[in-house]
Amino acid sequence: xxxxxNKLHHRVAAVCYRRTPDGPEFLLVRTWDGAWTFPKGMIDPxxxxxxxxxxxxWEEAGARGAIAxxxxxxxxxATKKSAAGExxxxxxxxxVRTAQPPPETHxxxxxxxxxxxxxxxxxxxxxxxxxxxxxxxxxxxxxxxAE
Numbered sequence: 728x729x730x731x732x733n734k735l736h737h738r739v740a741a742v743c744y745r746r747t748p749d750g751p752e753f754l755l756v757r758t759w760d761g762a763w764t765f766p767k768g769m770i771d772p773x774x775x776x777x778x779x780x781x782x783x784x785w786e787e788a789g790a791r792g793a794i795a796x797x798x799x800x801x802x803x804x805a806t807k808k809s810a811a812g813e814x815x816x817x818x819x820x821x822x823v824r825t826a827q828p829p830p831e832t833h834x835x836x837x838x839x840x841x842x843x844x845x846x847x848x849x850x851x852x853x854x855x856x857x858x859x860x861x862x863x864x865x866x867x868x869x870x871x872x873a874e
Contacts, residue, residue, distance in 0.1 A: 739770060739779045740816050744821070745822070746871070751867070751868055777797075786831055788826065790821065841865075844864050
């Protein structure tokens with residue numbers, strides 16, 4: 728696995744959610760090529776992982792809220808920008824308190840119930856990536872409902 732402190736091989740994601748009477752919903756955003764994903768990005772100099780994940784939630788999803796101090800999981804994300812072909816992403820839960828159109832307008836954020844989020848995240852990706860995103864959603868639901 729890539730080294731955690733190597734900025735070329737490490738990203739952070741905000742797994743943005745809200746509570747509804749039917750359970751949690753997740754706020755996903757579009758990538759440049761139209762796939763659904765969690766708001767994620769690099770850690771800017773001088774920022775902690777938590778601050779960077781919070782900034783990505785704002786920039787890509789227009790979401791602000793209460794973010795966990797530590798990641799609840801990590802996952803591998805395929806990318807052409809890494810020689811290894813993938814980067815490690817530390818995932819932070821962020822309970823959305825307010826949401827508005829994001830500064831990155833092409834992101835088109837949308838709320839999904841867990842089964843629909845898994846399906847959206849799997850779209851256009853191979854089975855291993857789909858399973859990895861499903862694992863992240865399932866673990867997030869466990870953490871959220873245990874609170």
